[in-house]
Amino acid sequence: MADLRTVFAGISSPNPFWLASAPPTDKEYNVRRAFQAGWGGVVWKTLGEDPPVVNVSSRYGALAYEGRRMAGLNNIELISDRPLATNIAEIKSVKRDFPDRALVVSLMVPCREDSWKSILPIVEETGADGIELNFGCPHGMSERNMGAAVGQVPEYVEMVTRWCKQYTRMPVIVKLTPNITNILAPARAALAGGADAVSLINTIQSVIGVDLDAMAPMPVVGGQGTHGGYCGPAVKPIALRMIGDIARDPELSALPISGIGGISNWRDAAEFLAMGSTTLQVCTAAMHYGFRIVEDMIDGLSAWMDGKGYAGIDDVTGRAIPRYVHWNDLNLKFRTLARIDQDACIKCGLCHIACEDTSHQAIARLRDGEARRYEVIDEECVGCNLCAHVCPVDGCITMEPQPVDGVQTWRDHPNNPSRVTA
């Protein structure tokens, strides 16, 4: 059996699956249930200064796609709206009863040294394993100069991180906002401030949809709407890219990463690990199906690691990074061609119409009386994969790499005006 135990920024947990700072980790009742269900850790929903914030009623909007619910989730909820003392007492109680689990506390207070200096000892006293700085909340708090308003300014990230490192012995995890052009800038700032780790991505600024009757963005609060933070399966590609960019950066490669962004099952988890994560934070999947989903995440990841011969999480972390390159490093001589398994083909014609209308006219539509047949025209196929993606039958259309004769990248391609010449 693969060993799923992780040590992340000095924080131990029995498995890499943590619940992200969010509604599921808002209070003791939920967190106890999460630990009982098997979660390796939680990041407690963000604490702020008293008096607590006030949340609105009607908080979530969801993106459904062709019958699948919650492909994306958007929220306009703020940080914890309960008194600080209540949260602190509950954190202490839970940590005492679950000493083997990671319990990290998310924090967000105004960008003043005093504010941070005063809250840190209170948190430290709970016995929590670490803190996560919420520099990512993209709605409500950012208008109050907190959350993403800090995360978008590398200098602030560095400054606040430094205060925290100065006033607590707890490990400091900096949670990064994706609402920025280059993720490396705040990641470098976090490192410069002394961060022990980063976690990403926080939610993406979004308007999930428009209620066409109310003629207002959703979720509709008393006839009006506002932008929120977007998460769930749909944001996974954005998260993987940002995590990978940090993991492959030579200056940042030693910075542990807690991966967040639409992780819904063990396969997503493995991908986040491969792109450089050490722990994984989950929210939407738990909000969709409850805490029990962690069972298959643990089981599936373990079985997959056993099958691949990976003994521990460290064997997987960053495994794909050496092969995560810049476009200019790709071999332009590589060629792959679509192959249709005629026995598996159900004759839906989707590959043909997709290629015919929107790609390279490389799938011929043949008729022999009643019988339909779709065939790849190799000469026209550029190996774009579109047909394989639209095909509803798994394994029916595969891409077949062709023999490669050497390597030529854009860097040395004759069409490149600024090519590197010997």
Next chain:
Amino acid sequence: MNATPDIACGRLSALELSQNFADAHPALTAPQAALEADRCLYCFDAPCMEACPTSIDIPKFIKAIASGNLAGSARTILESNILGGSCARVCPTEILCEQACVHNSLEAGKPVRIGALQRFATDWQMDHGGQPFTRAPLTGRRVAVVGAGPAGLACAHRLAMHGHDVVLFDRHAQPGGLNSYGVAAYKLADDFAQREVAFLMEIGGITFQGGVTVGRDVTVSALAVEYDAVFLATGLAGVRALGLAGETLDGVMDAVSFIETLRSNDKKDVPVGRRVVVIGGGNTAVDAAVQARRLGADEVTLVYRRGVEHMSATSVEREWAQTNGVTVRLWAAPQGLLSEDGALTGIAFARGRAGADGRVVYDPEDSFTLAADMVLKAIGQVFLPAHAEGEHIAVEGGRIVVDGQYRTSMPGVYAGGDCIVGEDLTVAAVRDGRDAAEAIDKALRAGDGRGRGVEQENG
């Protein structure tokens, strides 16, 4: 009155009868329809569409259900098939669109429920949107349509759309043809056939004249003189006989008449035997057998002369009969009707088997008898000409001969539906009616042969 005491009305309570003749397959709810619509892969060059005799753009109408565009969905269906609502209910989809659905290759026997989705969209239109089509500028032309079944209705509607006026004749008091008088009640429950006719007629320009038998009350030649064109859609008005002694006994009747009685009367007033034998292997036999059971017959046996693979009823229909408690017996030919004191008591059959040359061989020595107080004959319907002897309408193989434009051999007279050669399906009749209307419209606009051309042009 029936001489046989074991034929009686009201074997079941009013409640039981109303349950038994309620919708056999209730409508999808909106959430069910949304789920089912999302299963559709939206095939290109979709096999289902090709399998539909009326070529409804099935992926398009299902996509519209999925997107919540129900008016667009219904219009897509109805512009190909104005009787899309009844076809959704009566079509043997298992041998048409749903058989062709590519989902069968992914999960055998789990096609997208195209018929149920079609019903969902067309029901929505009838409940919310009314008649979605309007008439083109009036042409002043008048067309006589003989037979108000699916073919005649589809033809009348399309002609009305093109701006022609239509007089729709039928021998029955009510329009609808087999939908009103021939299909099992639970397939078109809640008076659907009449509601659909009313919906269709909302387009305007169609006048119904019931109780007119062409050939008796008026001749085709007379109609051809009075109207700019004539469309014959008289269906198959005759039924085959067993050719056995005793066919006139009380209790021996045509399944078609039995169903017509059932469709025309309150169910409590429809007599049925305690032990019923239905002879035949088609959908009419199944409809008669199941409805006999649902009227309260104790034992219903459907006897077919050959094997299941030869039955024209689909496997779904056969299983429907069996789940309704109908016993199906195969490879048996009726040999003689049995009676006592002039009252039917049973029917004898000879057992048969496929001979060496593939033809079925019955052994008169190897026979069995089924006790029966009612025998329903469903061994096929036949074409009865509506035109008189001497009217030059060519008939071949018992059906009216038409060309690719649905023209008969009599100038200006067209025909379609079951009275011409082709599949005897409601949906095929609708196609014939629609396409004949297009041919008639084209001919009238061209001023073809008989009389003036159409002066107005459509915008």
